[in-house]
Amino acid sequence: MKILVPVKRVVDYNVKIRVKPDGSGVDTANVKMSMNPFDEIAVEEAIRLKEAGVASEVVAVSCGVAQCQETLRAAMAMGADRGILVQTDVELQPLAVAKLLKAVVEKEQPGLVIAGKQAIDDDANQTGQMLAALLGWPQATFASKVVVTDGKLTVTREVDGGLETLELPLPAVITTDLRLNEPRFATLPNIMKAKKKPIDTLTPEALGVDVTPRLATLKVEEPPKRKAGVMVGSVDELIEKLRNEAKVI
């Protein structure tokens, strides 16, 4: 079974982002970019399924600018076998990405897609579900445990009330939650090896997908700042403030 893992290039989770003064967006020039953390978890899970003999090949796919190649290299350094770049300078929204991934799925015929639950830049939490819908496949989102046995998936999901376990047939789409696994670090030899692994480059036009954004971003602003608070010197003072000043207890 082949596993397809969509990996997004995003501003690194440690970067404190800045809103552009003209309100046109977030400043991404000269900031550190990384693979979306949930996608690292997805790559890790796919590699583990390959190591367990369940999967035969792990293919990483990234959609976006030419630099997404770095994200694909990072996935291959972790252990993905090859990469596919769907290259475009157009701003991609989740529906467009889902359509591109659908086209790639139709070409590659994987038995399973493992995506991240959420990209930490747009915080959309949509693409995996949209892809499943477009393919007419079942989905298991927010996975914290994945078991594959005889063409069947058993997935434990993190939901608001606790945990839910689903059984679904393959092919299917899974999206990862934080507790699914702890992604490995790429070793130096594997980073070197990844440089020789193949990356195929496609375009939305070649895949016949219209990626025109559906949502227009009118402006991006900083959220209102909280006003600075005070430090209290003791538990007694804290209680006094909460009672008499804030009046919340």
Next chain:
Amino acid sequence: MKILVIAEHDNQKLAPATAHALGAAKALGAAADVLVAGHGCRAVAEQAAKLEGVARVLLADSPALADLTAEALAAQALQIAKEYTHILVPATAFGKNVAPRIAALLDVAQISDIVKVIDADTFVRPIYAGNALATVRSGDPVKVITVRGTAFDAVGEGGNAPIETIEAIAESGPTKVVGREVTKSARPELTNARVIVSGGRGLGSAEKFHELLEPLADKLGAAIGASRAAVDAGYAPNDYQVGQTGKIVAPELYVAIGISGAIQHLAGMKDSKVIVAINKDPEAPIFQVADYGLVADLFQAVPELTQKL
């Protein structure tokens, strides 16, 4: 404008998040139909009918909907979706699972986690863990939206909407729910609690997490939350996680104990009315958002606080 709100429920009880989604419908300025899709869920429809701002409750009851899977719910919603200009779903694990599926099948964008309605086509939503707010406009004929509950007041009761039974789907799709592990707690639900006591890695162990936080939460009538680090370390169940990728909360009082205040955590709680932080590190970023900060060893300060309250 015609609005559909998709009710969140467990076939027995309507989830409070639904009333917040109706709050967003109110901000749009129209009464909404509420879809209650499930099995044996008439009681849920009756609860929904009592809410303010509900035009009609549409009840789709079928064994195919019993598991409330995204596949079945989306298929059901698609039966009627095209009659509406807006489809609102709570931005909860339930809503996030199903809303994108509906949007994709309608070939429209989905607008995630809105915090403000500007007009019928224009909405504000947080991006980058809430470090920026984007105003977006949709040109799609149907707007599929998930609603951040903390940003819209829940509508009250006092309505008396008619309940209409609609034709329910017959095929559930291939996904089956084979297990549910519900976190049991007598405490208020995190996203609706007036007070939250939240613990981080500083608690050091599951034993200490419970030993210190439970009595304090008891005294304050609070829900208990946690940072990701505390959940990862097994101090607390997954659905306690507050943050960018966990639950978004905005209580009257949020007490952060042994939590450093990473941006991913702040994203989930910085709209709380009053924030208290107890941390032994005076440089901890949590103090930058706290109204009241106490630099102290939590193992002394928390029992003392509990005892003196």
